[in-house]
Structure formats: structure tokens, C-alpha cells
Amino acid sequence: MSSTRSVRLALLGCGTVGSEVVRLLHEQAADLTARIGAPLELAGIAVRRLGRERGDLPVDPSLFTTDALSLIKRDDVDVVIEVVGGIEPARSWLIESLRAGKSVVTANKALLAEDGGTLHAAAAEGGADLYYEASVAGAIPLLRPLRESLHGDRVTQVTGIVNGTTNFILSSMAATGAGFDEALEEATELGYAEADPTADVEGFDAAAKAAILASLAFHTRVTAADVFREGMTGVTAGDMASAKEMGCTIKLLCIAQRGSGVEGDTVSVRVHPAMIPLSHPLAGVGDAFNAVFVEAEAAGPLMFYGRGAGGRPTASAVLGDIVAAARNKLTGTRAPSESNYASLAVRPIGESMTRYHISLDVAERPGVLATVAGVFAQHEVSIATVRQSGREDDAKLVIVTHSAPDAALAATVEALSRLDIVRSIASVLRVEGGAG
């Protein structure tokens, strides 16, 4: 390809992110041309329906088409940008594009987490690049550092706040003392939560991102199905108050850890709400911001912080990938391909080491604490702190454990629930990010 011609782009999808991609391509045209060495040109924009008002976009209306497949098959298309989301038809489109040697830039976390291997294989087959910086943590340059900068190091753990909606809700609960429902309502009104917030509050969105992060960090293949997932709808105002008393706050975390088992190195990946100390760098990440804390053997702790969602921040990440893909097209080079040589086994959640914060409603009578403590001892779970409050019919025990395997902690909770003196288990939350 001569550097005098332009690099031609097919854009699939023109919603919140897609329209910002169009705007940035227009606004930054001169800079982009200087940085790439050739102009970028939109060859077409595939949308579901023509005729929707897009009059404010700085683009020739004749570029819109409903025929995505014909667009990506055109010989004059160099790079395909997918911001449609979902598994199909995105997957078919991207496989078709990659096999035909067209580089792909996508923000599709669900597809990458479910079937990234197929996309990477198609990229290898077609000799094309597959970039997906925007799929995790929006504008934050995170995947390129993991894919490239840290390749001389060994990452041991990735801990992230990768869902802006739930971080907004939890930050609001921490600041105002509101309960989950009230905070969700506020988030919905302000546009931080969708009408159906399930994917966010139940942790599906974070789990997809966790799979992508774990794959890159540990050079192995992790899919969404490998991720232990627990939503944050059960976090109460009482939990947040209890966290504060402990000098903590509550965040929905994704945690990917490298570990070693009897049969070699393993990886564990989980998404769940957790208490973390206020002194932890992730504790201060408020509003709808995202941040990812990476620990590597030589580098030590690293943190990446920024906007994890929104059309314009996400479009910034998409544009960065477009520049890289376009440069490679012009120079006939390729990005580093998928690195999954490590092939680590996925460790079940039961083997993850964590701590539990358990809040129990108990009958207040002599010997209660002894009985409860006995259950922990039977399961070889060591207690770090106990707080007792209330009296008589309304006593509450809050117990925080030391670090133990999740299976032992879960079995302890199960056994506690069967005790007569335990009226109910008010809440169970994991505690992360501090000394065990």
C-alpha cells in the first residue's frame, strides 16, 4: 500500500461510541494524518436502520448502509471498526473481516470474553491485527501496557474497578448512607445506569472485562465462563456503615490472580463486591471512574485510572487503536499476536484465599460467642475481629476472619446458618486488599 493513498475504514455501528468516533475522525483529521502518514477515510458506516436523525454528524450521509457484510467485503476497506456489541452478528462480521486480512478494532468485551480465541485465530489466519483497547476500562490505556509494556515482567495480580455504573452506586452509598435501591435510582436518573441494569449490577460486564484482563496479564486464555461472579445488589447501607467502622469502603472488584497448585501454575478470576481499606489506592476511585491495580514481580504495584465508559472516552481508545492498525497497514507490519502460551488451569473460587466479613443476627444468651467461635475453629478459619452490638432479642455479631480458602469460609457460613442461636445471616462480604 502506498503512503499516498488513504487508509479506509468501515465503521460498524453508529450509536454513542460510533458517532463519537465519526466526530473525532473529523475533528482530529489533520493530526491523525500527520501521525499516521496518510489520511484516514470512512468507506462506509453500517447501521441497523437508515433514516434515524444523524444530521449533526460531520459525514456524507451516503456513507450509511444497512448492509454491513457487503461493506466489510469491499476491497477498498483496510480496517473494520466494530462498536455494535453483542455476540452475533458481530462475531461473524469480525471473523469475515480478519480472515480477509482486514484489521479489526473493536470495543466488544462480551464477544472477546466469550470467544476471543476464535477472533485471534481468524486474525492469525488472515494476517490481520485485532485491537480491543476500548473493550476494558474505556479511555484508560490499559491493554496495550499489559500486551506490551509489561512483557518483560511477571504479573501476579490484577485488581480492578472496571464497571462505572456500580462504582457510581457504591460511591454514592458510601457518601450519603443511601441503600442500594435509592443509589441505583439516582444512577439511572443521571444516566449512569441503563433501564435494565442487570449486566452491570450482577457483575456480567465486569466478568467479561476480567476475562480479557486475565488473558492478557497471564498469557493464557480465560473466558467469561471461567470467572466466578457475584453481583452487588445485596450490598446494604448497613454493610457500608460496617465497612466505614473498619476503615474500609466497598467496591465491586474484579480480581485475577496467578497462583500455583500441585499441578503447576494456575489462575483464578473472580468478580464480587469486597471491602477494601481506605488506604488502598482503589478506595479513592469515586464516581463512575474506573481504575486497575496491577502487581508485577519486578515493577511492583501499578495503577491505571480514568473514565471507563461514555461515548467520547471510549472513542478515544478506539481512535488510538485505529491509528495503530492504520500505521501497521501502511508499513506492512503487524501488532504482537495473541500470547497464550502459558495455558494456565483455572482455579475454582473455593481455592482462592480471601477474608470474610460476616454479620449475624443472634440470640443474646451466654455461650453464643463460644458456640459461634467453635464453628470457625472447626473449619480452621481464624477470626481477626469480633464486634457485638445490641442486646437480648436483637443482638448482632460482626466477625471478620483472617485469610482462608473461600471454600472453608463458605462452609463456615453454611454451618453458622444451621445453628439455632443464629437467627439470620445478615450479610457476608469478602475483604480484600489488606494484610491477611
Add this chain to the structure above:
Amino acid sequence: MSSTRSVRLALLGCGTVGSEVVRLLHEQAADLTARIGAPLELAGIAVRRLGRERGDLPVDPSLFTTDALSLIKRDDVDVVIEVVGGIEPARSWLIESLRAGKSVVTANKALLAEDGGTLHAAAAEGGADLYYEASVAGAIPLLRPLRESLHGDRVTQVTGIVNGTTNFILSSMAATGAGFDEALEEATELGYAEADPTADVEGFDAAAKAAILASLAFHTRVTAADVFREGMTGVTAGDMASAKEMGCTIKLLCIAQRGSGVEGDTVSVRVHPAMIPLSHPLAGVGDAFNAVFVEAEAAGPLMFYGRGAGGRPTASAVLGDIVAAARNKLTGTRAPSESNYASLAVRPIGESMTRYHISLDVAERPGVLATVAGVFAQHEVSIATVRQSGREDDAKLVIVTHSAPDAALAATVEALSRLDIVRSIASVLRVEGGAG
């Protein structure tokens, strides 16, 4: 180059960073081979003197040589790694290497900030890669995101804590109320400050890094000489206490801003101590950690945090660059070359907009405040807050201004110093990171 042979490295320097590079190459050998597709092999290690005890390094002692030039001229060397520091002979060695088509990985901030253009030109001439992630903010993957991830966006400001020694000193002053001398002594004892701390405390180290960051962020060429520099030896315990009263702390910042002047876009780059609000993400960066806050038009605010110094963290960044350079060698590709098309004019410090915190010892008599306020008005500097303390012969005025050009603020201070009623100007500090 066939992928069955190894990629051969010449290491120049084997001090704190160099010896950690040797160790990581050994420890991570299997992973590095898998990631690169070929093994890395040390062809030689140039040191100033042979015979120094290096028995603990996992390397064949015959690799050591005092003849760096012969080493880098060897035909079987693919990548030259420079961790010697300083301008000469490092510059000559690297120019020689690059012109001969050998890729260079360097941690040499002073050289890049003084004469980066010459190195980039040599790289272009020889068709070689020039990587220098380790030159700024140690282990933090920062330059690659600026060089690549943000290339579809427009960076407007970079604000960084890029010197670990001074951050340790200022964090210690903030935590304990100690003065500069006492905190410096502690830093020296703990190994955070060198015997001669001038380069750190006078801001020379930060200024070199600021030049490198500004060049990458704004696609222009900025050298150390373009950077306004003010050290932090004048920061007193009283300043820190005053910062606390304002809900601030004091950090040594590097600030690179894009702006526009009558003759087009400009850039300003400065290093000085400044008060920043405790709510600013940089305020919580303690100990010897580094962090860089980047603002981009589409991405919004981003922050990168981690260890900015130390042998092993720095070696992590060097290794990441080695992997990239080695991969390029094997696939016959090249990294994006220098991007300096913007050629922005450097704006003098006087035109930078900032705020001043001015502490004055004044005679306590009627009309003092009116006289002082008059001086501000004459220079068209607006006052945000005034605090007066003490009485009679020992009164103190602390004035914080609104945002104004640095030249007007400096002229105000100069005029105040000439007033009879001003006994002395106890301190002047800039205030950054908040509303003007």
C-alpha cells in the same frame, strides 16, 4: 533473521539497573522466549572496571568487557541496552549503534532531554528502534501509552510527580511536620536520596523527564533547556502547615500544557513545587511513588501510578522495551518513529496561568491590608483569600490569588517586597490543580 536464532543483546552498564536487567533476563528466560518467539542472549556487558565483585549475577563472567565500543560494533549484536546514564560517552555509543541499525533501549533521561533529536535522527538513519520507557517514571508504563494509545486523541495537559526522592521528602514533611533538612536527612538514611541530592531537590531530574513527556504528549520537540525549573529546597514546615489549612498538600510537579498564542499553538513546560488540593488524585501519591496525570480532550483525565525508581522496577520497564525491540527485529518491523510534526513554540513561564500563595511578614498597623491589596490590584491580580495572624511586631499575612499570568504574579511579589510595611516575604508557592 530466522526465528530459530537468538536475539543478541549488548548491555552497557551493570550498576543498580543493569544488574537487575541481567537477573530478570535469567529469571524470566523461558517466558521471554515464549513471548518473543526466540531466546534473548547477552552478547556482552560493558562496565567501567573489570574485577568488581559481580559473583552473584547469573551470567558468564567472560561476558564483561571495558570496551563498550567494540561490543556495540559486533555484527552479532541486535539490540543495545544503555543504563550508564549521563551525556557522554552514552550519546556517542547510542548514535553509533542506531546508525548501524541496532535497536536501542535506554533509561537515559538526561541524554534524551538534552539531545533526543540527534538520537531519533540516528534511529531513522539506521532504520532502528529507539525505546526509552524506563527514562521517565521507572516501572510505570507511560511512554508507550503516550506514544501509541493516545494517538487518536489530543492531550491538553500532563501533570506529574516524576521524582521519587522529592516526593518522599515532601510526603514525610506533610506527615510529620518536619522541615526540609530533617526530611532530607531521613531520605538519605533510607537510601531514597543520593549523597549529593542536587539533581533531585533542585528539579533537574524532573525537568529532564518533563521535556520527554511534553515531547511525546504534544508531538513536538522540547529539550531540558525549554523547561522552567524551580527546586523544592525552599519549602518550609510553615508552608506545609499553611497548605494543610487550605485543604492542600505540597508536591514537586512537572506541568506540561498545550496552549494557544497569537502565533498559533504553543507548549509550556515547568517544574516547581506547588500546593494542590487533597482531593486531587496526585495528592494521595505518597512515599517515593510517582504518578502522572494526563488530560486529553476525548479521554478526559487519566492517571498512571507506580514506582518511579529502583533497580528492579526500572529494569521491568527496560525488559518490556527489550521484548518490543526483539520482536521487531525478528519480524523485520519497526516501532512508530518520533512524532514531532507539531513543532510548537515554547511559551515562557511568564505567560503560564497559575495562582500564588504568598506569605508576608508585615508591620501591624492600620492600612496595611489596604496597601497590600492595592499592589495586587495595580497588577490586575485578583485575591482569592487573605488570612492574617499574629499581632504588632509579628503579624503575618497569607494571601492566595486567583489565576493570573505568572509574570503578573511575580511582578506583584516584587512590588510587595519594596513596600516599607512588608518586613519580609516568607514564602511564595504556586497553587495548582484546582479551580482558578
